[in-house]
Every structure is written in structure tokens, then in C-alpha cells.
Amino acid sequence: MVNSLYTKRSDGRKMDEVRPMKAKVGIVPSADGSASFETGGTKAIAVVRGPRTLHPQHMQNPQKGILRVSYGMMPFSVWDRIRPGPSRRSEEISKVVEWALSSVVDLSEFPNTVVDVFIQIPQADAGTRVAGLNAASMALAHAGIPMKEMVSAIAVGKADKTLIVDVNKEEEDFSEGEGATDIPMALTSRTKNIALLQLDGKISPNELREAINMGKKACGDILKVQMDALKNVNGGSDNE
Amino acid sequence: MDNEERQIVVPGETIVSGNEYLPGDGAYRDGNEVVSKRFGVSNISDKHVRVIPVSGTYYPRRGNTIIGTVVDITHNGWLIDFGGAQNAFLGVSEVPRYINKNELREFLDFGESVVVKVWDVKGRGIDVSMKMRGFGKLEGGMLFSVNPNKVPRIIGKEGSMVKLIRDATGCEITVGQNGKVWISGSDVQKEILTREIIEFVVNNATINGLTEKVEEFIKSKGLKGSDVEIVAENTDGGEE
Numbered sequence: 001m002v003n004s005l006y007t008k009r010s011d012g013r014k015m016d017e018v019r020p021m022k023a024k025v026g027i028v029p030s031a032d033g034s035a036s037f038e039t040g041g042t043k044a045i046a047v048v049r050g051p052r053t054l055h056p057q058h059m060q061n062p063q064k065g066i067l068r069v070s071y072g073m074m075p076f077s078v079w080d081r082i083r084p085g086p087s088r089r090s091e092e093i094s095k096v097v098e099w100a101l102s103s104v105v106d107l108s109e110f111p112n113t114v115v116d117v118f119i120q121i122p123q124a125d126a127g128t129r130v131a132g133l134n135a136a137s138m139a140l141a142h143a144g145i146p147m148k149e150m151v152s153a154i155a156v157g158k159a160d161k162t163l164i165v166d167v168n169k170e171e172e173d174f175s176e177g178e179g180a181t182d183i184p185m186a187l188t189s190r191t192k193n194i195a196l197l198q199l200d201g202k203i204s205p206n207e208l209r210e211a212i213n214m215g216k217k218a219c220g221d222i223l224k225v226q227m228d229a230l231k232n233v234n235g236g237s238d239n240e
Numbered sequence: 241m242d243n244e245e246r247q248i249v250v251p252g253e254t255i256v257s258g259n260e261y262l263p264g265d266g267a268y269r270d271g272n273e274v275v276s277k278r279f280g281v282s283n284i285s286d287k288h289v290r291v292i293p294v295s296g297t298y299y300p301r302r303g304n305t306i307i308g309t310v311v312d313i314t315h316n317g318w319l320i321d322f323g324g325a326q327n328a329f330l331g332v333s334e335v336p337r338y339i340n341k342n343e344l345r346e347f348l349d350f351g352e353s354v355v356v357k358v359w360d361v362k363g364r365g366i367d368v369s370m371k372m373r374g375f376g377k378l379e380g381g382m383l384f385s386v387n388p389n390k391v392p393r394i395i396g397k398e399g400s401m402v403k404l405i406r407d408a409t410g411c412e413i414t415v416g417q418n419g420k421v422w423i424s425g426s427d428v429q430k431e432i433l434t435r436e437i438i439e440f441v442v443n444n445a446t447i448n449g450l451t452e453k454v455e456e457f458i459k460s461k462g463l464k465g466s467d468v469e470i471v472a473e474n475t476d477g478g479e480e
Binding site: 026033051052053065106110111112113141142143145147148149150189226227231233 | 268277
């Protein structure tokens with residue numbers, strides 16, 4: 001981090017500090033499970049429906065239930081309007097989030113069924129896929145789906161030569177020096193396995209290792225927020 | 241059931257450690273520890289560890305009374321949708337009278353509702369029966385859904401809450417463990433009132449002294465406590 005052009009974060013955070021987080025469970029009464037997760041200016045809502053019979057029938061798996069994730073940004077979530085509906089980017093995110101969650105959910109008790117996870121981003125300031133994944137993990141637990149463990153996710157990155165945790169939009173667009181690198185990652189809560197790891201930009205192997213370790217530490221904090229939200233769901237404000 | 245220890249657990253959280261404990265419903269063993277597989281309340285009795293779900297969809301268990309709707313008719317029975325992951329199967333031999341296989345529709349047609357008992361829960365589907373007293377086709381009355389996790393509160397201790405409501409309004413009430421409630425009274429006004437009372441119970445399920453609150457609510461609706469026609473039969477509140 002010598003001679004890096006990025007020495008101070010615009011919002012005054014420390015380099016390994018996560019934006020203030022807020023999590024809530026049970027926000028959609030008609031769903032089987034739901035949760036919201038916020039970090040700074042990024043907000044994600046996840047809704048779970050199921051397990052229910054899967055149609056069309058040819059997609060059914062007679063050995064176990066399947067997980068289906070759909071991710072979408074709301075048109076007003078960013079500065080200029082986002083065209084609603086599926087796009088290359090949203091299809092990719094749906095898929096990687098689905099793979100990350102598939103490693104923890106256990107749907108072997110529900111053959112021929114589907115569990116649908118809907119992730120919506122009402123407000124975006126980078127790191128929407130990890131916020132969505134955090135919300136989805138809570139919503140799945142809230143829906144009573146059998147899971148081996150929870151998933152917590154964070155975007156780590158690099159602005160010029162400085163490693164940073166919980167990248168925001170400004171840092172994601174940092175263009176001086178070496179530019180910006182964005183690494184969304186997800187960690188399972190018990191076995192501490194990596195369930196998702198993507199990389200956009202340039203980084204050396206040693207820096208990547210260090211970045212992942214910073215991310216793992218941050219995932220511990222996120223897990224606490226998720227667990228608090230789940231444990232307080234029946235503490236009075238259950239019916240909203 | 242003695243409950244030594246009750247706490248809210250999150251998937252992946254260690255409930256107890258020790259090889260003498262046995263993981264039951266909603267729990268699994270990981271090395272020396274018994275870990276939660278589901279979000280719910282942990283319950284340890286006789287070294288047997290279970291997690292009882294507090295939210296999410298309804299999972300049928302043997303002996304449950306459920307209310308469902310006929311969605312399909314096969315050559316030897318009916319398929320019943322009860323809001324669970326799969327449809328339940330009601331065979332011709334599980335109904336109280338002999339039915340000619342060509343005349344299944346005459347006994348139970350599409351869209352008609354039934355009260356049935358869960359006979360067997362297998363991975364591949366669930367079998368139900370209506371051979372015992374108190375089960376059968378629902379005719380007239382009003383059918384509505386509540387959160388299945390609140391059903392034990394509607395029933396109360398050994399059916400005390402249903403009895404209270406039934407005595408106050410004179411309506412016959414059948415509560416399915418899957419969250420479907422059927423009310424039948426002498427006139428629609430009474431049925432609507434009964435529904436209001438049941439919804440009051442569901443919305444206030446977590447408060448202390450619920451019975452007194454319900455009695456107050458009943459009084460505020462202009463009912464005295466015991467109307468005439470009390471239907472004594474069809475008490476299904478026994479289980480759970």
C-alpha cells in the first residue's frame with residue numbers, strides 16, 4: 001500500500017470497515033419467508049416462496065427439490081433509470097447467487113418441488129449481489145427451509161494499490177493509477193467455505209489472498225447482524 | 241415433554257456438544273456437536289435434540305388434521321391441495337363409504353373441500369384418510385387461511401380457545417394444522433364475527449394472557465359468553 005493514490009475513503013471509513021448495516025426479517029407477510037438487508041446506500045429485499053410443486057413438470061427433479069433464484073434491480077435503484085426485466089447482468093447474478101445458496105440448502109426432503117427466491121434491489125450503491133445474498137440467506141432461514149448453515153457475503157476490492165472492504169459505487173469506479181478491482185465473495189457460517197468468489201479487475205495473487213482474509217473477517221460481522229435479525233423476529237414485532 | 245433448554249437457533253448454529261446427544265428433526269451431527277438445520281426453537285429432551293420451526297410453510301406430520309381442496313381426480317382416488325409442498329392423496333378405500341371407481345366425481349368433485357387426517361408422510365407424497373368421525377366433506381360455511389405457525393394458539397390448551405370461541409358465537413369451528421379454518425354457523429353474520437375473533441387470536445398470538453384478551457374482545461363485540469346451540473362434537477384440538 002505504499003504510494004497508493006487512494007489513501008482516504010470518501011465516506012471516512014477505515015480501509016477494512018464495513019458500511020453501517022441493517023437487517024430485518026419478516027417484511028413481507030404473504031411470503032413464506034422474507035428479509036431485507038442494507039449496507040450504506042445499498043438495500044436488498046429477498047422473498048422466499050415454497051417448497052411448492054414445480055411446473056413445467058419436465059424441470060422437476062425426482063431426487064430432490066430445486067432452488068431458483070431471480071435477481072432484479074428496480075428501475076429507480078440507480079441514478080439513471082435501469083430498464084426492468086432480465087438482462088445479461090441480472091441473469092448472471094441470479095445464477096451465481098443460486099449456486100452460492102445451493103451449497104447450503106438441503107432440499108432432499110422435497111422431491112419434485114421448487115423453492116423460489118426473489119431478490120429485488122430498491123436502492124443501489126455497489127455490492128448489490130452480496131447484499132441480495134445476505135438477505136436471501138436470512139429469508140430462506142425464515143421460510144424454514146433446511147440449511148446446513150448460513151451464508152454471509154461481502155465485496156472486497158482494491159482501489160489503485162489499496163485493499164478495501166465493502167466497496168461503494170465511488171470506489172468501484174475509481175480510475176486513477178491501477179484503477180479499481182471488485183471481488184464479491186460469500187462465506188458459509190459454520191465450515192467457513194467460500195460459496196462465491198468473483199473478480200473484476202486486476203490483482204496480484206498475494207493481494208488477493210489478503211483481500212479474501214479481510215473479507216472473511218467482515219463476513220463474521222455480517223453473520224452477527226443476520227443472526228440478531230433472525231433471533232429478534234418473534235420479539236414482539238412479528239406481525240407487520 | 242420436559243424442556244430443559246429452549247432457545248431460538250439459526251441454521252449452522254451449535255445447539256449442544258457431546259456425543260451422547262441424538263439429532264432429531266431439524267438437527268444434524270457435525271463431529272462432536274449437534275447443529276441446527278433449520279431456523280426455530282431448539283428443544284432437548286432425553287438427549288434428543290429437535291428444532292421446532294417458528295415460521296415458514298406447513299410441513300405435514302402423521303396424525304395432523306388438515307383441510308384441503310380437491311385439485312385432481314385419479315383412477316383410484318383424489319389429489320388434495322392443502323398448501324404444502326406436495327399434494328396429498330386420498331384413496332377410494334380411505335373414505336367412509338363404498339364408491340364405484342367410475343363415480344369418484346359424484347362423491348367429491350374438483351374444487352370441493354375436505355377435512356382429512358394425515359395417515360402417512362413419505363418422501364414421495366402424503367396419504368390422507370377421512371374414515372374417522374369428524375372428518376369428511378365440508379359443505380356450506382366459510383373457509384379461510386391463517387398463518388399455520390399460529391394454529392396451536394387458536395386451538396389453545398386441549399382445545400380451550402376453540403371452545404371459548406365456539407361457546408361465544410355458536411359457530412362450529414374446524415381448524416386444520418395447515419392453517420385452514422372452516423366455520424359454519426346459523427347465519428353469515430355470526431360466521432364473520434367468528435372469523436374476526438380468530439384473526440384477533442392470530443394477530444395477538446405472542447402476548448401474555450391471551451385468553452383474557454380474547455374474552456374482552458368477545459364482550460366488546462356484544463356477545464355474552466355462551467350463546468345457544470353449542471355443537472359439542474367435532475373437537476379436533478387434541479393434537480399438538
